[in-house]
Amino acid sequence: MKYLLVLILAVGYLCSPQLQLSSISAAPVSEPEHPAFPQEILLIDAGHGGIDGGTSFQEILEKDINLSIARKVFLLLRSKGFEAVLNRSGDYALSDDNHWLNNSSRHTRDLAQRKELSRIVPTKVVVSLHVNWGKRASNQGPLVLYQNEGRSFLLANEIQAQLNPLYATQHQPVYGKPYYILNYVKDPAVIVEMGFLSNAEDRAMLCNPRKQLAIAEAIVAGIIGYLTVT
Numbered sequence: 001m002k003y004l005l006v007l008i009l010a011v012g013y014l015c016s017p018q019l020q021l022s023s024i025s026a027a028p029v030s031e032p033e034h035p036a037f038p039q040e041i042l043l044i045d046a047g048h049g050g051i052d053g054g055t056s057f058q059e060i061l062e063k064d065i066n067l068s069i070a071r072k073v074f075l076l077l078r079s080k081g082f083e084a085v086l087n088r089s090g091d092y093a094l095s096d097d098n099h100w101l102n103n104s105s106r107h108t109r110d111l112a113q114r115k116e117l118s119r120i121v122p123t124k125v126v127v128s129l130h131v132n133w134g135k136r137a138s139n140q141g142p143l144v145l146y147q148n149e150g151r152s153f154l155l156a157n158e159i160q161a162q163l164n165p166l167y168a169t170q171h172q173p174v175y176g177k178p179y180y181i182l183n184y185v186k187d188p189a190v191i192v193e194m195g196f197l198s199n200a201e202d203r204a205m206l207c208n209p210r211k212q213l214a215i216a217e218a219i220v221a222g223i224i225g226y227l228t229v230t
Contacts, residue, residue, distance in 0.1 A: 041121050042077055042084045042223065045114055045128035045181070046070035050093030052110065055133040057197045062131040063091065065206050069194060070129050072216035077223070087117050111180040118185045125155055126189035127223065128181050131206060132196045140202055141169035142215075143193040145176030151188040151230060158229075159192060159222030166211075166218055167195065167202070192219060 047066045048054035054062025070086060077084040088094060095110035103109055118126050132143060142163040146156035156173035164170055176182045176191055194215055195202035205211040 040124035043123045047130040076220045132193040140199040141167040145191040155226040156190045158225040162218040162222040
């Protein structure tokens with residue numbers, strides 16, 4: 001059975017002053033699983049949202065950075081001719097849309113809703129965007145986490161290689177063993193930690209619209225690089 005999920009599809013352009021978004025709802029039916037989608041889709045997962053702000057520094061919230069960069073990634077992919085989907089277009093928690101899982105944990109319902117969207121939509125890859133936090137202010141730079149799966153590692157490696165020069169780092173992708181999305185999403189999936197909010201230099205990048213665009217461009221280049229080699 002399908003459950004109510006909102007798919008965010010762009011009809012605007014990257015240079016548009018406002019996003020023009022429409023929604024398609026998948027109501028419970030017994031038809032074939034992907035009748036409305038003619039080709040595989042790149043799913044961009046904007047981490048956190050609504051009541052779940054993610055990590056924070058003073059008034060800066062991770063959820064806002066995630067969404068801002070996710071929109072840029074989404075529009076860049078669409079402008080290059082790729083089918084892409086955002087799992088949230090505004091500041092709300094995906095757990096609010098989850099009326100099918102009987103679980104008292106809002107966090108679990110949120111994660112399950114993200115996983116369910118990746119099941120219903122014929123996704124080629126799932127890229128989940130987040131911001132990191134470190135115990136030491138010296139922790140710095142992007143980190144891409146991958147599944148215990150070869151295609152996920154290739155995707156993570158491509159994105160990591162594109163992000164490192166922006167931060168002057170040489171980090172390698174890391175196996176994200178404990179993460180729900182990486183354990184339960186079947187399609188190649190990665191979590192992109194786009195920098196440390198606890199680090200002053202990273203924080204300045206993550207909050208700067210031009211730097212956000214550069215980060216989005218690097219992520220898109222990594223996705224395209226992966227699609228090229230696979």
